[in-house]
Amino acid sequence: MSSKASSVLEVMNFLNEVAADYPRAVSFASGRPAETLFRDDLWTRGLPKFLEHYAARLGTDIDFASRQLAQYGRTAGLVNDIIATQLNRDESLNVEPGQIVVTTGCQEAISLCIQALCPSASDIVLVRSPTYIGITGAAHGSRIQLEAIDEPVGVAFSQALEAAIVAAKARGLHPRALYITPDFDNPTGSVLELEERRALLSTCGQHHVVVLEDNPYGMFCYEGIRLPTLFALDSDGVVVYLGTYSKTICPALRVGCAVVPKSLFGSIADSKRLLDDLIRRKSFVTVNTSQFNQALAGGLLLLEDCSLDRFAKEASVYYRRNRDRLISALGRVFSGLGDQLTWNRPRGGFFLTVALPFSFGREHAMECAQDFDVLLMPMSFFTMDGSRLDTVRVAFSNLDPKDVELGVERFSRYVQRRFER
Numbered sequence: 001m002s003s004k005a006s007s008v009l010e011v012m013n014f015l016n017e018v019a020a021d022y023p024r025a026v027s028f029a030s031g032r033p034a035e036t037l038f039r040d041d042l043w044t045r046g047l048p049k050f051l052e053h054y055a056a057r058l059g060t061d062i063d064f065a066s067r068q069l070a071q072y073g074r075t076a077g078l079v080n081d082i083i084a085t086q087l088n089r090d091e092s093l094n095v096e097p098g099q100i101v102v103t104t105g106c107q108e109a110i111s112l113c114i115q116a117l118c119p120s121a122s123d124i125v126l127v128r129s130p131t132y133i134g135i136t137g138a139a140h141g142s143r144i145q146l147e148a149i150d151e152p153v154g155v156a157f158s159q160a161l162e163a164a165i166v167a168a169k170a171r172g173l174h175p176r177a178l179y180i181t182p183d184f185d186n187p188t189g190s191v192l193e194l195e196e197r198r199a200l201l202s203t204c205g206q207h208h209v210v211v212l213e214d215n216p217y218g219m220f221c222y223e224g225i226r227l228p229t230l231f232a233l234d235s236d237g238v239v240v241y242l243g244t245y246s247k248t249i250c251p252a253l254r255v256g257c258a259v260v261p262k263s264l265f266g267s268i269a270d271s272k273r274l275l276d277d278l279i280r281r282k283s284f285v286t287v288n289t290s291q292f293n294q295a296l297a298g299g300l301l302l303l304e305d306c307s308l309d310r311f312a313k314e315a316s317v318y319y320r321r322n323r324d325r326l327i328s329a330l331g332r333v334f335s336g337l338g339d340q341l342t343w344n345r346p347r348g349g350f351f352l353t354v355a356l357p358f359s360f361g362r363e364h365a366m367e368c369a370q371d372f373d374v375l376l377m378p379m380s381f382f383t384m385d386g387s388r389l390d391t392v393r394v395a396f397s398n399l400d401p402k403d404v405e406l407g408v409e410r411f412s413r414y415v416q417r418r419f420e421r
């Protein structure tokens, strides 16, 4: 098994099994949304609201509409009009329903896009390192080569990207896509600044590299102004936008989307070809995204006037409080260590990064869980070469606020043990 494959499996194993083995542990391991924020009226009011809307759309009664809902559906989706309006209201995206494929979570959108964009063995996808494990797993499952962009300290991302594209081409490879989460990235929590967004679009436009913009966390902004998405800034048809309702509504919906630009690098025909390709591929994978689940999501959006702004603002109060507690607990507990142990201050999202003065890999994460009842993810799990061994990802989204301090105190005892060795 390649080291890349084993590291993907290792992360999945760590998340799914190790966490379950230590139920008493405070878990900073997974970036799940907080369960306390899930909406009960999703079940009770969302579905009837959507059925009303659907019956009016079909010009039938509710009984007929609900039987249609239970049937196989259009592969491209059932609630594309509602999603288009929500993306317009919440993300300022100028999108028509016909540009959207509704997918079974964003994860399916990622898989379909890379498969459609990389049909040949020499086609590759560029990623930052560290990156979201879902793109690594999807590429591995489809035998698509990922290439991490080398970002030396002090070099702008767009320059590193340009260098990676040129170097890959010189090796006979064809960079077809760049996968990126510009807002409150998983795993680092970082944001791509505006000038870098513009430079990235220009570089990818020149080299005909499609940008796959993944945006699960953009609505959870805790300070400063939200930057425009790459899709909103794109005037050359470079960006495919990947959306999800997993974090804003709930993951069990498994509703996400891919939005193709109106013209791909200036070609309406190429854009249509990409859209058709995504739909064709999806039709042989999941046929269509569950119409019940689309109806729940659609109904809830209709109840909220096609905007998740109110939810996201409420949720952001919770998440920001956890972030602030985390940062002040880290400051309190590690103040004596000066800059031997540092962390970033994410402006939004679910993740923070701590840099340690020692390495922290799988065995250390296990030791921490076993002896100190606290779970953290080694950042090396999210790199393709196992680097970033001295960094951890700390997810603060799905914790009872009082457990944040407890978790940091437990981690500090582990750090003390490491210093004593």
Ligand SMILES: Cc1ncc(COP(=O)(O)O)c(C=O)c1O
Pocket: 031, 104, 105, 106, 107, 108, 132, 134, 181, 186, 214, 216, 243, 244, 245, 246, 251, 254, 255, 256
């Ligand atoms: C960056 C990123 N993209 C996509 C997803 C998954 O989205 P979905 O639940 O819609 O498949 C996640 C979930 O953790 C994520 O962090």
